[in-house]
Amino acid sequence: MRKLLLLFALTPLLMAHTCEDDDYHRHHHPCTTEARAGINVTVTLNGEAITTPSGIVVTARDGNYIEDLQPIIPDTPTFSGAWERPGLYIVTVSKTGYQTYTSEPLPVHRDECHVIPEHLTINLVPNP
Known part of the structure; x- marks a missing residue:
């Protein structure tokens, strides 16, 4: 039961970390050097x-x-x-x-x- 409670307690932290990674990759992908x-x-x-x-x-x-x-x-x-x-x-x-x-x-x-x-x-x- 303690493991289940610990999992529920840590889930929001894991999800927040994932969102930060998505934002980082969405807004910090390398740009190409060609002119368009x-x-x-x-x-x-x-x-x-x-x-x-x-x-x-x-x-x-x-x-x-x-x-x-x-x-x-x-x-x-x-x-x-x-x-x-x-x-x-x-x-x-x-x-x-x-x-x-x-x-x-x-x-x-x-x-x-x-x-x-x-x-x-x-x-x-x-x-x-």
Whole structure:
């Protein structure tokens, strides 16, 4: 009976120690060293996938900050930028002969290590 009472008395201490360990691992995990793009935009033209980003301009603006996004992999239609930079961005995509696309404000948040990437697929349509 004493062992049972001792077990009941120690259970809260054991549980508290376990919770502290969980909090430690949840809030103190090591961060990776790579930079992450906050905004990633894949562009299609008139609903068709493209093989080269030639002539496409993708811009992200957060207040006075303006950045031209670039393809991470050359000759692909996915543009990335806002590297490790949280903010509220307006994304503009343009190409000669197509209607310019302007997004609604796009929030980019961060966790304890990196920005949380946002992904957009934008279809440009030909000018009328």
